[in-house]
Amino acid sequence: MAVTIKDVARAAGVSASTVTRALTMPELVHPETRDRVRRAAATLGYHPNRAARGLITGRTGNIGLLVPDLGNPFFPSVVKGVQARAHEADYAVFLADTDEDEAAEAGLVRRLSKQVDGIVLCSPRMPDEELRTLVADTPVVLVNRRIARVPSVTAEFPDAMRQAVSHLTALGHRRIAYVAGPRSAWANRERVRALRLVAGEMSVDLVEIGNVLPMFEGGVAAADQVLAARVTAVIGFNDLIALGLLNRFTARGVAVPADISVLGFDDIALAAMVNPSLTTVALPKEQSGRAGVDLLLQLLAEPDRQTAARRELPTQLMVRGSTGPANA
Amino acid sequence: MAVTIKDVARAAGVSASTVTRALTMPELVHPETRDRVRRAAATLGYHPNRAARGLITGRTGNIGLLVPDLGNPFFPSVVKGVQARAHEADYAVFLADTDEDEAAEAGLVRRLSKQVDGIVLCSPRMPDEELRTLVADTPVVLVNRRIARVPSVTAEFPDAMRQAVSHLTALGHRRIAYVAGPRSAWANRERVRALRLVAGEMSVDLVEIGNVLPMFEGGVAAADQVLAARVTAVIGFNDLIALGLLNRFTARGVAVPADISVLGFDDIALAAMVNPSLTTVALPKEQSGRAGVDLLLQLLAEPDRQTAARRELPTQLMVRGSTGPANA
DNA sequence: TTCAAGATCGCCAACGTTTTCATCGAAAAT
């Protein structure tokens, strides 16, 4: 059926080993035969069977990618970055979506791990200890989560939060609400921490509002609590939550930004599409995906490095229409 | 390193063949040994190496999925459906994104095809002839495109369009614009066709406006032409385009739906999040993904069926805030 | 002229499975 290495060998009048060498270790074969083999391979349209190769080398040429929810536009962006970089390096990508089901994560990782050389875990929700046991078995790179001695890609959260709060204080806001995302999300914990720190420094009153799902509905659900808190500005854990807030505010006749300013995180495409457009802190989404793959490839190349690589990418506040001067 | 079939065999005191049989053809082994083997496999945490299995069976247990652009929320939804159904059937999913690059499609399919049992091609842009040659080599199922003698999953476009136009005419609209998506998109061609038909039947004036990319920016770009066309309603090829229109209309001070009604296609989550919310025809996104996998599995099970399976799924108009009575 | 070294290439084992074939009892039929 498919063209195998033997077909090429026969066509070129050499042995199978020579074909392998001609294609993967060119310096070991005579230039003349090398060209002959290559021509034969090209005309027959030969591509090595990756499964067979993987069987012997222990390398599959695949990487796995796990995300919590493709329905949140943040993640497709990361996926795109992972894809792009992986394809450049001639790796294929297995994708799995956990549907925000924390319990399913470990199982999916284990399942994927047999078929891939390593896994990019994006925003995993599982607890640290569980994560640690997984990492012991499989090469893993974390995106949007940090934990000691595991390679990770994150955004500069303290700085991101500083940009956000500075912007709001510059507009005169002194009492700010934060609508928290999932407790299990590392990014949420980091944002809370950075926010408390910055709020303290800048002496702004901080009102923290419950944990909600990182979705539009979560924002809608929290909106009335925000209004009851009598703040002049609100920061959502992510853009979807911020959009939910925006939507409910409008429904209740609360004007944005005249009555209250709204600020999100992520800068999903949608943030620029709504009216008023959403001020938000842009996270490096595609870039994070690319960096994740970079780190993974590096990890695969030198598995027994002691210090885990860590990459922290810069963020950028995007000022749009949903924030304005405080109306105390 | 990893636990192999031999480890299980040794632990259970049987041969490797018996282990295989106990796990995949249980009726062939003695119940007692079967249980012994299964217990051994379970305690050792044995999972067959899929590459090795694939080598001999010719089946990889993987399927490929190709989409034009993960940045368009329509596609992540389809991906979710594919994922879900594939995992149920114990298949893993290779994902690739072509970035709306028509030329890259064939190459990616060919590349994927070595590592998967079959491919779900979602909204492929390539021309029919090229598609045909691909289909000859690899089991392929089309989602959101139809072509003779290839299994496909589509939505009921004529009916979808009928719902859309009926809604508008019921509101008194008699002159309607359509903002077309990519010429290479089958879905666009179908929508145009259905629209012309329905427009004729209902005797509404139809203004077709250029081909734009199926993105927010495409809608923004087309908006002024729409206004110049002096229509009372506009249908966008998809929700992103419709949102672009909405955005530009608002920017120009044109009220929606008071001055002009806007209607989209797809019902991406975002359609309900904006203000005014977007009236749109909901396409079965996740369902299409699931159905695509179903058809693929069916195709793999009986490769030499003559008649290609075809599934046409119903659509549903979602009336929201962007459509209202015509203001002639 | 001889020999060591290097270049080039073929043979074969190995990777972890599945599957065909053969073997061996035991049960059933004669």
Add this chain to the structure above:
DNA sequence: ATTTTCGATGAAAACGTTGGCGATCTTGAA
């Protein structure tokens, strides 16, 4: 009691690669 059948199992080949080892040939130095 003898043959046949069948159920249960193991041995071995095969899938398509890769890589260690050794064989052959060339080259240049002694």
